Amino acid sequence: MINRITKTMICLLICSALIVGCSNSTPATVTPHPTAVSTKNVLQPYDEKANAEQDIAAGLALAKADHKYVLLDFGGNWCPDCIVLAKFYETEPLKSLVKKNYHIVTVDIGQFDKNLSISARYGDPIKNGVPAVVVLDPSGKMIGSTGNGALESARDMTVQQVFDILKNWTPSQN
16 A cells, blocks of 8 residues: 555656646747647547648648658548548558658548538548548649548448558659
8 A cells, every 4th residue: 555655656746847847848849730640649630720721731841842742631520430540540551651652631621511612622522421531742733532432431441441542642653
């Protein structure tokens, strides 16, 4: 019992020290970057407060610098298939394909009432369901889209099937 209390007290002291130390630190310089899917947020991959237009511009700027493509991922946190796709991005072989070829920009569509002008700009890929992806080259030209609803049942797909779709729209293929 004493050992558990001692460990708890040590943990609390360390956490307090970290909090105090972090609050007095100089803020880091932040470089704009697109909202991307990460394992930290795989259950809510779409930032509902993000400015999708700014995120797309940032993704295109990165793509111009490193010659990758931008993968716009349209969906919502309420969508189980969208969450499955986010998990697939973190699973091989798709993870390596994405890392090598794309900057992922998630575009939250709300309840099909948000960022609709962005969807319309790229041929309305969400009309047949979400998730839907659009691939852009560094100049913003559309290279590919799942506007046909190819991913709307992602939970019934394998990682390999998603890989097979996206591998056709890599910089080396176009």
